[in-house]
Amino acid sequence: QSALTQPASVSGSPGQSITISCSGTSGDVGANKYVSWYQQYPGKAPKLMIYEVSERPSGVSNRFSGSKSGNTASLTISGLQTEDEADYYCSSYTTINTVVFGGGTKVTVL
Amino acid sequence: QVQLVESGGGVVQSGRSLRLSCAASGFSFSGHGMHWVRQAPGKGLEWVADIWANGFTTYYADSVKGRFTISRDNSRNTLYLQMDNLRVDDTAVYHCARDLSFGSGSDWGQGTLVTVSS
Numbered sequence: 001q002s003a004l005t006q007p008a009s010v011s012g013s014p015g016q017s018i019t020i021s022c023s024g025t026s027g028d029v030g031a032n033k034y035v036s037w038y039q040q041y042p043g044k045a046p047k048l049m050i051y052e053v054s055e056r057p058s059g060v061s062n063r064f065s066g067s068k069s070g071n072t073a074s075l076t077i078s079g080l081q082t083e084d085e086a087d088y089y090c091s092s093y094t095t096i097n098t099v100v101f102g103g104g105t106k107v108t109v110l
Numbered sequence: 111q112v113q114l115v116e117s118g119g120g121v122v123q124s125g126r127s128l129r130l131s132c133a134a135s136g137f138s139f140s141g142h143g144m145h146w147v148r149q150a151p152g153k154g155l156e157w158v159a160d161i162w163a164n165g166f167t168t169y170y171a172d173s174v175k176g177r178f179t180i181s182r183d184n185s186r187n188t189l190y191l192q193m194d195n196l197r198v199d200d201t202a203v204y205h206c207a208r209d210l211s212f213g214s215g216s217d218w219g220q221g222t223l224v225t226v227s228s
Contacts (some may be wrong), residue, residue: 036214051214093213099157
């Protein structure tokens with residue numbers, strides 16, 4: 001149950017687009033469509049932003065989008081806003097019915 | 111609205127036990143799988159365990175298997191995590207989360223802090 005691999009930090013200017021990668025294996029990310037993305041502010045509970053690779057829960061801005069290719073999933077934030085500055089985590093369901101998270105990516109809006 | 115409220119955290123010595131609870135409201139608790147996810151101070155999220163809606167199917171992270179037990183009481187709309195033989199590295203904020211779709215947590219509680227001292 002090794003953690004998924006995310007970059008430690010990603011930054012961008014307001015209005016730009018950024019992409020966060022999430023690298024796994026054929027036993028997790030590459031195995032199914034059950035990849036999720038979460039946003040977390042310091043001291044707060046995580047918030048689901050994307051599920052099933054590219055689905056957005058009700059109320060989540062369409063500036064957030066997800067995709068997957070092989071063993072790597074990606075979260076793209078378009079039209080970056082100051083409020084997007086937070087930590088982002090990916091997760092995946094695995095072939096042994098467990099869940100594995102990525103190490104997290106700190107997004108900084110310059 | 112969906113509400114998840116964890117309780118039962120505290121300071122405990124290594125080797126001792128603790129039971130966490132998660133009181134759920136605002137949705138059909140018996141119809142959803144539930145997760146426990148923890149976050150050590152200054153660290154990332156770590157999935158701990160989940161339990162399916164039927165209450166009989168459970169899965170655990172290797173780090174807690176054999177020491178932690180997840181359970182639920184659908185009549186009380188409550189999720190539990192029995193933590194035995196606690197270790198210092200179990201120190202974390204423990205969140206419960208409602209499952210939306212095979213491992214995605216659609217709603218989360220604010221968490222309860224567990225501190226294990228040596």
